[in-house]
Amino acid sequence: AQKITQTQPGMFVQEKEAVTLDCTYDTSDQSYGLFxxxxxxxGEMIFLIYQGSYDEQxxxxxxxxxxxxxxxxxxxxxxxxxxxxxxxxxxxAMREGRDNDMRFGAGTRLTVKP
Amino acid sequence: SQTIHQWPATLVQPVGSPLSLxxxxxxTSNPNLYWYRxxxxxxxxLLFYSVGIGQISSEVPQNLSASRPQDRQFILSxxxxxxxxxxxxxxxxxxxxxxxGYTFGSGTRLTVV
Numbered sequence: 001a002q003k004i005t006q007t008q009p010g011m012f013v014q015e016k017e018a019v020t021l022d023c024t025y026d027t028s029d030q031s032y033g034l035f036x037x038x039x040x041x042x043g044e045m046i047f048l049i050y051q052g053s054y055d056e057q058x059x060x061x062x063x064x065x066x067x068x069x070x071x072x073x074x075x076x077x078x079x080x081x082x083x084x085x086x087x088x089x090x091x092x093a094m095r096e097g098r099d100n101d102m103r104f105g106a107g108t109r110l111t112v113k114p
Numbered sequence: 115s116q117t118i119h120q121w122p123a124t125l126v127q128p129v130g131s132p133l134s135l136x137x138x139x140x141x142t143s144n145p146n147l148y149w150y151r152x153x154x155x156x157x158x159x160l161l162f163y164s165v166g167i168g169q170i171s172s173e174v175p176q177n178l179s180a181s182r183p184q185d186r187q188f189i190l191s192x193x194x195x196x197x198x199x200x201x202x203x204x205x206x207x208x209x210x211x212x213x214x215g216y217t218f219g220s221g222t223r224l225t226v227v
């Protein structure tokens with residue numbers, strides 16, 4: 001079964017507007033971590049933001065924020081004031097307490113329009 | 115600070131030829147090490163991970179193997195490449211903690227012709 005689901009294969013956003021990238025996850029662990037990565041066309045994987053399962057506040061890092069809804073098992077990434085350089089693939093990922101590995105979603109390709 | 119190096123950046127190899135991709139980590143000890151493959155426009159598939167020297171776990175049976183001869187060195191190999199081995203290969207390191215993300219190398223783009 002899929003541990004991480006990203007239902008949006010592609011998204012478009014106008015420059016300077018905000019965009020939300022969806023991510024839902026499946027776990028029975030109480031302790032887990034949620035991550036978002038950005039992958040530009042160069043291929044490198046860039047860490048963006050982290051949310052711990054026990055964190056009560058939504059994580060924020062500059063223009064990135066994570067809308068964490070634990071009961072709904074969702075961890076959506078919000079990018080405010082989109083820039084052309086935000087065009088990339090975005091991956092949601094989870095690490096569970098019992099598991100060594102980080103599980104990745106299929107990714108969402110974001111295109112920022114000028 | 116910790117850094118991860120992966121090489122080569124690009125590689126074009128004929129079918130049936132051997133493969134060796136190397137990944138090394140600096141600035142830390144006893145890291146967890148990972149090899150991922152990514153097909154064009156797709157997600158990441160975990161191939162191998164290692165929690166220590168000589169300890170390799172395989173996620174998917176395939177034409178590839180991995181070795182960890184030193185604490186901070188992780189090697190991905192194949193004796194005979196297949197066309198289906200083409201893809202983008204990423205090495206990563208981490209700690210065994212849920213609050214620790216992965217740090218990735220810059221990747222190797224492999225084309226088997």
